[in-house]
Amino acid sequence: MTVARKQVAPKDTRARILEAALTLFRERGFHEATMREIAGKAGVATGLAYYYFDSKNAIVLAFYDRTRDELPAVLEPAHAHRTLGARLEAMILAKFEYFLPNRRFLGALSGHAADPSSPLSPFSETSRETREADIAHFERALTETHTSLPRDMAPHMAKILWLYQMGLLLFWIYDRSAGQKRSRDLLDASLKIVIGLMRLSNLPLMKPARRSVLTLIEILER
């Protein structure tokens, strides 16, 4: 067993660095936390952080991976609701709660949100797996609540709901009201509209409106 001189922990260096980074990101914000600080808190030299992570941003990607692994368990209770409205509300509120400790540093990150070429963007190729896993939850919510949808809209509805939820999340990240009350009010009010529109969309009368929306989707996904 060698000389038994191991000072801290032997193997999980990567995990220690990740933990130190996330802690500092939460405590002091993403930009404010330095790589030297992170390495210091993890008890290693600065350069070692770059042995385990390509960059400071790459640490965020590792956070995304963890999120993807943990979200199913976080969302599971929401799937108990048997109506679409209640389930969507529960799903989104569950995310608010889950992300709450990281709200501050997610703000610093969401700068990259709009740029699909940034790996940190939820629209990027890099995060496609996470995104699709997330969309699958909305797919599940639609089918398990037996939500009836027009044939032409059905294939897109989960993606639309995911996008809607991203908008709410973005609003929530920058929501400075106490306890993010504005976000919860917005969720409440907007969800009524979303559900109402989905009901309406089944009317034959709405065929032309659906066609317009489908044209839009076609262009956006082109």
Add this chain to the structure above:
Amino acid sequence: MTVARKQVAPKDTRARILEAALTLFRERGFHEATMREIAGKAGVATGLAYYYFDSKNAIVLAFYDRTRDELPAVLEPAHAHRTLGARLEAMILAKFEYFLPNRRFLGALSGHAADPSSPLSPFSETSRETREADIAHFERALTETHTSLPRDMAPHMAKILWLYQMGLLLFWIYDRSAGQKRSRDLLDASLKIVIGLMRLSNLPLMKPARRSVLTLIEILER
């Protein structure tokens, strides 16, 4: 007349630095252009750029100011159209054209778009003047085309149209299709919907729908 030994230009140092910066931003992108390069191209020491601009970002604010000054002339021709649809299309296309040389570096900037606390965001307090001047153009388009609107929606419609246009602009910035054709298709398809919705909103039947939207607006502006 002193010793007449002035090597380059005597006074407009600030303008030279700004010009060098914008040229480099356009040629090589915002992040890629360094302050040392900018100063070098302007023929001054690095530190001097910080005498005239608080930061690299502050140079962008100066660009915004210039934009605000130039946009009225850019948009004026669009106001010749007498229908709202044609006028909005002309306004937005005029912006596409005007911003075209800066499309690349606007992309690097739009990271800050979502964060209202960043001075670079179109939603920030810093850019309020520019934003309100811009909204006024939509106000003008609505009144001069005699667009009839429900009393409850009228006070908000210009802001809504401005927001719609910001969305299109964001899409356009990241549009990698040839000649940004996707953006122009999206403009075309979405404008039809927007105009259609504005027509519809006048029906008494739409009162409840309007109330829902107004609730949303109230929360967003709270």
Add this chain to the structure above:
DNA sequence: CCTGTAATTTGAACGTGTTCAAAATATCTC
């Protein structure tokens, strides 16, 4: 002109994210 004050300009220095050659350690092979 000269002197003193204000505006302008410089370049070295700081802390940042990141890279990299070299050192230390672990693992494998005989």
Add this chain to the structure above:
DNA sequence: GAGATATTTTGAACACGTTCAAATTACAGG
């Protein structure tokens, strides 16, 4: 075990945005 090879770790170095004390220039009043 010994030697060779691969993995892990280090810390100095680089270019970046930014700051700042000091140098230079412009301009006042005598």
